[in-house]
Amino acid sequence: MSIRTYTRLELAESQLTSAIGLFVSGRDRFSVITLAGAADVILSRLVMNKGAENFTQKIAKTESESGGVPVSLGAQGKAINDLLFINQLKHMDERDDGFIDLDREECALAAISKALVNYVALVGDQKDIVLAFKAWAWKNLDRTKYDVDALHGVSPGVQ
Amino acid sequence: MSRVHKYDAAKEQLVTAVEMFLNGRDRSSVITLAGAASGIFDELVRRSGKEAFVDYGRRLARELNGKTPKRSSYVHHVNTKLGVTVHKHLWDGESDTVDLDLETLAADAVLRAMVDYMSLSGEDEPFVKAYLHWRWTNEEDGPGLIERYKQVPQRMKPK
Numbered sequence: 001m002s003i004r005t006y007t008r009l010e011l012a013e014s015q016l017t018s019a020i021g022l023f024v025s026g027r028d029r030f031s032v033i034t035l036a037g038a039a040d041v042i043l044s045r046l047v048m049n050k051g052a053e054n055f056t057q058k059i060a061k062t063e064s065e066s067g068g069v070p071v072s073l074g075a076q077g078k079a080i081n082d083l084l085f086i087n088q089l090k091h092m093d094e095r096d097d098g099f100i101d102l103d104r105e106e107c108a109l110a111a112i113s114k115a116l117v118n119y120v121a122l123v124g125d126q127k128d129i130v131l132a133f134k135a136w137a138w139k140n141l142d143r144t145k146y147d148v149d150a151l152h153g154v155s156p157g158v159q
Numbered sequence: 160m161s162r163v164h165k166y167d168a169a170k171e172q173l174v175t176a177v178e179m180f181l182n183g184r185d186r187s188s189v190i191t192l193a194g195a196a197s198g199i200f201d202e203l204v205r206r207s208g209k210e211a212f213v214d215y216g217r218r219l220a221r222e223l224n225g226k227t228p229k230r231s232s233y234v235h236h237v238n239t240k241l242g243v244t245v246h247k248h249l250w251d252g253e254s255d256t257v258d259l260d261l262e263t264l265a266a267d268a269v270l271r272a273m274v275d276y277m278s279l280s281g282e283d284e285p286f287v288k289a290y291l292h293w294r295w296t297n298e299e300d301g302p303g304l305i306e307r308y309k310q311v312p313q314r315m316k317p318k
Contacts, residue, residue, distance in 0.1 A: 002260060003258050004261070005256050008249050008253075008255045014185045015191055017185065018185050022175070028175045030172050031172050034172060034191060035188055038191045041247055042248075046255065049255070089168050092165050092202040092203065096165070096202070099163070099164055100163055100168070102160065104163075
């Protein structure tokens with residue numbers, strides 16, 4: 001047992017790596033959502049600290065421009081977290097009936113994708129977990145449903 | 160889209176946390192998953208009429224210090240002590256490094272979730288037994304611990 005100094009990026013990276021590992025190996029989707037969600041909170045702040053726009057800020061900006069009504073960062077972040085059931089999978093309050101209706105596959109995929117956008121903004125797109133997830137997406141995602149080519153830019157085999 | 164009860168979502172996350180812990184996988188992920196499971200089990204134990212881990216801690220604090228901590232404050236305290244908070248939050252102005260004993264925190268975060276899980280569902284399932292076995296064989300002085308526990312006044316034992 002020993003105390004060590006960790007960067008917050010290390011803590012987020014470890015959790016995102018686990019989330020991707022669980023996801024591509026077909027394991028528990030709730031754990032994927034929770035881990036990617038936790039990693040993303042840290043990554044989002046680190047992107048802001050770097051002076052760049054994180055995923056939520058970009059979406060809020062787009063929504064504000066298209067809707068003509070300002071969308072606050074807090075409201076946008078909550079809306080995305082609610083959509084992906086990130087808080088529902090780690091909290092239960094007195095009034096909660098305990099039931100959630102979700103597409104766990106879609107939520108897990110989206111939670112990882114969101115965190116990866118922020119991770120790539122911090123460390124680039126050549127890290128192993130980024131390449132592994134892209135390779136998985138290239139091989140497994142339904143092209144009639146997802147813009148897999150946009151995710152890659154080019155085929156992983158061509159990179 | 161499927162309907163799931165939070166009990167099942169929390170259990171899946173705890174099972175994943177135990178598997179990762181016993182297989183020597185990433186400790187940060189174990190802490191986050193156990194913390195998420197606890198956030199749900201805590202409320203379910205209260206609804207069952209039994210004493211949740213957090214309420215036992217508050218009762219113990221009253222016995223030792225003469226004052227019962229507020230529940231929300233004590234939950235926050237436990238989440239901070241077990242490293243749960245630092246793995247899912249990063250506030251503006253916070254340091255981007257942190258000193259942690261991840262091995263100990265992971266073992267204890269699982270223990271906290273397991274205590275509440277056992278209050279709800281007993282200790283007969285393989286993942287529960289596996290964790291309890293690990294805990295027993297890794298305690299420095301298991302038999303001594305039992306002897307010391309016997310000496311604890313009844314009012315300070317879990318209900």
